[in-house]
Amino acid sequence: MKKLILTAAALSVSAGMAMAQDVTRLGTEGAYPPWNFINDSGEVDGFERELGDELCTRAGLTCEWVTNDWDSIIPNLVSGNYDVIIAGMSITDERKEVIDFTQNYTQPDPSAYLAASEDADLEGGVVAAQAGTIQAAFVAEQGWSLLEFATPEETIAAVRSGEADAVLADKSYLVPVAEEDAGLMLLEREELIGGGVGLGLRKSDTALKETLDAAIQSMKDDGSLNALIEKWEIGETF
Missing domain, CATH: 3.40.190.10 (Periplasmic binding protein-like II)
Structure with a gap:
């Protein structure tokens, strides 16, 4: 219980900082089901669409979705085309030299x-x-x-x-x-490669990283993240 209370408090404080941004743009590929794909209505769908929407709700962020080809997804984050990568991106030391990551929201997928x-x-x-x-x-x-x-x-x-x-x-x-x-x-x-999948952010966006880290942790703590992982059959639960 103490852990849950502390997590909720951290989420509330960090969400207040993050709300200074009018819109947080979530960048995804839209071509990697079941993680992310474009549905028949032309909208981003999949595990990461549900996850991203829930994280934004918990963090008090107004979010919009942007699609981007995989081969330029990191350069276009760095250049400011969007604020967060949520595209099944594994956390690696090489990528961490260029961008920052939140904690992982899935275990390493075989x-x-x-x-x-x-x-x-x-x-x-x-x-x-x-x-x-x-x-x-x-x-x-x-x-x-x-x-x-x-x-x-x-x-x-x-x-x-x-x-x-x-x-x-x-x-x-x-x-x-x-x-x-x-x-x-x-x-x-x-x-078994990589350290799990996380949200990618610019290294300068430390407040946004803290906000999203707290939101991910809150989903881990209440079991809702595991429920999403099981629903979309992504891999092992936490």
Whole structure:
């Protein structure tokens, strides 16, 4: 109980500081279900849409959603096109050299391989990954042949066409693809990369970071974050 009271107090104080901003712009990719995607109404949807809206409510922020291609999502945060990245972005030391992160709002999600055959050759073949992701960095570190694409859909298409032997991506993204396409399958091998997913912010926005950290913590404390994780089948709960 004491922890909950302290968290609520911190959230109230930090929310007051954050409300000095008229609008907080949330930047996402809109192309990575179930994390974020564009629904039939043309609106941002998914786990992070629900999460972002709830965090803004708890923090007393007026928020609006902005979509941005993945390969320029960090530069456009730094240049001021939006204020927060909420796009399934794993917390890594390399990214922390450029931007800041809140505490994680998901556990590290296992990365899985999707292939057309269960005996796909990872070490001697070609592995596709979305450019600028922890998966692309992992494949490169192994010394394997890496084929990078701007969007996750293109990585899947490369496996279907035979251009790549497998794709490495978040398991939560690949599971529905494997379930819907009988010609593709998940390999048994998985990788655990990164330190979980957090909100990305400019290093100068310390008050906003504190506000959002408190909102995330309040969702962890009351169980609502775990409920969202289970609803969208993102991965392990806290």
